Amino acid sequence: MAYRNGVYAAFDGQGKTNPSESDIRYFNLLKLWTKDEDFKYIDSHQKTNAVRDSSKEETLKRALRERLSNSKVMILILSNDTNYDRGFLNYEIEKALDHYKLPLVITYPDIEGNINKQWPDLEKRWPKALKERLKDNSRDDLSCLHIKFSKEQISRALKYMTVHDIKYKGPRLY
Template sequence: MANRTGTYVAFDGLGMTDPTKSDFRYYATIKAWCANSNIEFNITNSHEKTYAVRDTSSKATLYSRIQERLRASKNMLVILTSDTRYTGSVLSYEIEQAIDNYKLPLIIAYPGYTSILDVDSHKDVWPKALAERIGKAGTEAIHIAFNKDCILAAVKQFSVNGEHLRR
């Protein structure tokens, strides 16, 4: 198995090609934090460990690349917003694969919050793949605010070889 050092960042692109009109903007924020030498934030991005997938790539190529990235990941950061679709996005496939095949702990981040005190109050933004797996044996997840300090702490602490999470 590949060296599992990466963090796989997942979000719903909402089928948009303009990243400012989708949850891609939160992924771009994470990349900006990593690139800024004045900010203490560094994660190993699983997406940067393999060849890029183009918009013109076939579904088979996309899914193959997702699996390759997940194999190299120690955890998955899932960004959920009120725009996240219940079904019909690649995010559902990514969550299914992460939990069912790669046993990755999920770090679920919610933009617009300073803390997550009641996990169940966020069920309305969970994709079906997550809703069906939360609370089941083998699913490990922590729910946090989309905040650089929270994300960095969670990424450092929760991994396939680290802490065991409870919902």
């Protein structure tokens, strides 16, 4: 079994090649934050060989599974542009929750005010795999923390949400 110390970040690339036009900009911001002393984590994407977007689907999925198996938590970045059912994001969520039992730190960029009062708008960002699992009332094995996309909140969440020590259980904690 792999040593699970990585942080797996997932987002929707929105089918764009320009990083400034997709949610990869938030992933790149996470990587930039790791240069600060007060925000450190091991990037699961750096623990395996790189794959190209032109790789075969099974090659990509194998690399994603290897990264997930080395992870202790998944950061899920959901913007207003996140697609309901495109690309590999649903596959990543399905594997993270159903197979690897990863807790999710679900982050929402561009949110102002109290996140609890914006729940209906946040639900509109959920990809299909997440919505199916969070709406399934029989799933008592989920651990999902919903927060604003900010360095401080993500840093704090990473201290409390790992497969090794889940402090918060439930699909809708914020």
